[in-house]
Amino acid sequence: xTNALDRATVERELRxxxxxxxxxxxxxxxxxxxxxxxxxxxxxxxxxxxxxxxxTVDARFGVDVAALDLSLDSLQSIATLTDFVxxxxxxx
Numbered sequence: 631x632t633n634a635l636d637r638a639t640v641e642r643e644l645r646x647x648x649x650x651x652x653x654x655x656x657x658x659x660x661x662x663x664x665x666x667x668x669x670x671x672x673x674x675x676x677x678x679x680x681x682x683x684x685x686t687v688d689a690r691f692g693v694d695v696a697a698l699d700l701s702l703d704s705l706q707s708i709a710t711l712t713d714f715v716x717x718x719x720x721x722x
């Protein structure tokens with residue numbers, strides 16, 4: 631990657647954002663497998679929390695997930711969101 635942020639950094643920051651949006655302990659979200667579903671029982675994002683998360687991702691990374699991924703497939707899991715954001719990061 632030519633960006634200042636590597637994938638591991640993006641994932642770590644996204645896990646923190648996911649924990650905040652879902653109102654979960656960041657340490658718990660930090661320990662979940664990367665393939666954990668964002669809207670599944672372990673994280674349990676609601677549609678409102680998902681919108682909040684997307685706004686936070688856009689503000690932090692400059693990646694408008696909703697505009698770039700109309701089907702929102704990138705919101706499947708921690709890993710798919712991390713991959714999507716890392717791929718669409720604008721060089722700093």
